[in-house]
Amino acid sequence: MEGSSLKESVAQELQEKIASYQIQQFRKDLLHWYDTEGRVLPWRQKPTPYKVWVSEIMLQQTRVDTVIPYFQRFMSQFPTMEALAEAPEEQVLKAWEGLGYYSRARHLHHAVKEVVAEYGSQVPDDPVKLGELPGIGPYTRGAILSMAYQQPTPAVDGNVLRVFTRLFNYAEDIEKTKTKKEIEWVVAHCIDPVRPGAFNQAIMDLGAMVCTPKNPACRNCPVQQHCLGREAGQAERLPVKIKKIRVRHETYFVPVIRTATHVLLHQRPASGLLAKMWEFPMFLDPDGEDEDSLQLSQWVDKQFAIQLLYLHEVMKLRHQFSHLEWNVHVYQCRWDEEMDVEKQWSDEIKGSYHFIPIDQLAQLPLPVVHQKITEWMKSEFE
Ligand code: SF4
Numbered sequence: 001m002e003g004s005s006l007k008e009s010v011a012q013e014l015q016e017k018i019a020s021y022q023i024q025q026f027r028k029d030l031l032h033w034y035d036t037e038g039r040v041l042p043w044r045q046k047p048t049p050y051k052v053w054v055s056e057i058m059l060q061q062t063r064v065d066t067v068i069p070y071f072q073r074f075m076s077q078f079p080t081m082e083a084l085a086e087a088p089e090e091q092v093l094k095a096w097e098g099l100g101y102y103s104r105a106r107h108l109h110h111a112v113k114e115v116v117a118e119y120g121s122q123v124p125d126d127p128v129k130l131g132e133l134p135g136i137g138p139y140t141r142g143a144i145l146s147m148a149y150q151q152p153t154p155a156v157d158g159n160v161l162r163v164f165t166r167l168f169n170y171a172e173d174i175e176k177t178k179t180k181k182e183i184e185w186v187v188a189h190c191i192d193p194v195r196p197g198a199f200n201q202a203i204m205d206l207g208a209m210v211c212t213p214k215n216p217a218c219r220n221c222p223v224q225q226h227c228l229g230r231e232a233g234q235a236e237r238l239p240v241k242i243k244k245i246r247v248r249h250e251t252y253f254v255p256v257i258r259t260a261t262h263v264l265l266h267q268r269p270a271s272g273l274l275a276k277m278w279e280f281p282m283f284l285d286p287d288g289e290d291e292d293s294l295q296l297s298q299w300v301d302k303q304f305a306i307q308l309l310y311l312h313e314v315m316k317l318r319h320q321f322s323h324l325e326w327n328v329h330v331y332q333c334r335w336d337e338e339m340d341v342e343k344q345w346s347d348e349i350k351g352s353y354h355f356i357p358i359d360q361l362a363q364l365p366l367p368v369v370h371q372k373i374t375e376w377m378k379s380e381f382e
Helices: 008-019 023-037 049-059 064-077 081-086 089-096 102-118 126-132 140-149 158-167 177-190 196-209 292-303 348-354 358-363 368-381
Strands: 248-256 262-267 308-320 325-336 353-357
Touching: 008 177, 023 177, 023 196, 049 064, 049 102, 049 140, 049 262, 064 089, 081 102, 089 102, 126 140, 140 196, 158 177, 158 196, 248 292, 248 308, 248 368, 262 358, 292 308, 308 368, 325 368, 348 353, 353 358, 358 368
Parallel strands: 248 325
Antiparallel strands: 262 353, 308 325
16 A cells, blocks of 8 residues: 555554544545536546547646536547557647647657557556656646546545644644655545545545635534544644755855964954854855865965965865854964064955954854864964
8 A cells, every 4th residue: 555665663653644534424425525516527528548648738737617628629639549659749738839838748758659569558457567657746647547447546645645634633734754654654544445546536626615725614514523624723824834944055265364362353244143242254156166275375465465375175164044154164273473464454354354362262252163263273272
């Protein structure tokens, strides 16, 4: 059964959840509603594996209303798999024109040719063989097996995930593979063994007509008395989708420029990240990746009128903020400490860079990365 690869403890927990659920009555209520209120769609009338297949491929990323006329034209132009297999690709693409995502049509065409040539025009009812055909993923495979062959195989897409997270008040992040696997496992255990195709289509219709992404119509829902999400008042908050934070990466070269008693520090601006904190000079690597000590010495020369005699990377540090990661390369430097370089500094540099007595560093607020550099510097010269 789909989803049987779950961890034993997770499977047991879900099993307990399902055991307390009135599955028989749920199926009965759902299928009764589907038989009376379900959508009448051309591929549902006398469904064949070929019809289900074509419709499911067309329905990927496309609305049902848009698909209906395309499906009807396509089936009258290519009424059998042999007709489709024999057609030139341009003709197939022409029939698909306007539906978009043309790789779907190409995959369908190739796969149908394979079925005609390899399987005597019989769409395989074996899940493995079916899943090996071009363009057939787990959802399409489940739809064909359940709707055309009455195999109790779930067909889980975003709509089905939404409906089931609400039915079982399942508050885990739906974007995680683990969550999807667990929901698939639940669907596989709820599916009606006698009418699996109708069950899958009923859930799809429920998701499209009643349990919609926003404002689910719980009052009109045929399975409201089975819905744990509604009972907990959580229906509209489900499913949970935790937005991934896009982390920006910045690479800095940090020269430790010091004399026997002082070290060069910079005070950050009064607003923004780490406002007004003190730090060692930080040169943002424009390439973002490559270590380049030449660029660093040129920057130090331009910025502070200091010609470095020697620089050597002593450590790499990493610090993660919520949206930002710093990769910091720290350099030990030698220079002519007798030179009074500050005289040559612009007002802007003088305003924010200062040679600070090393014994006063402990009194200054320093970001974590720079505290680590301070520790290294002190240990190095002790
Ligand atoms: Fe969806 Fe509401 Fe029905 Fe629950 S009761 S399945 S949330 S429409």
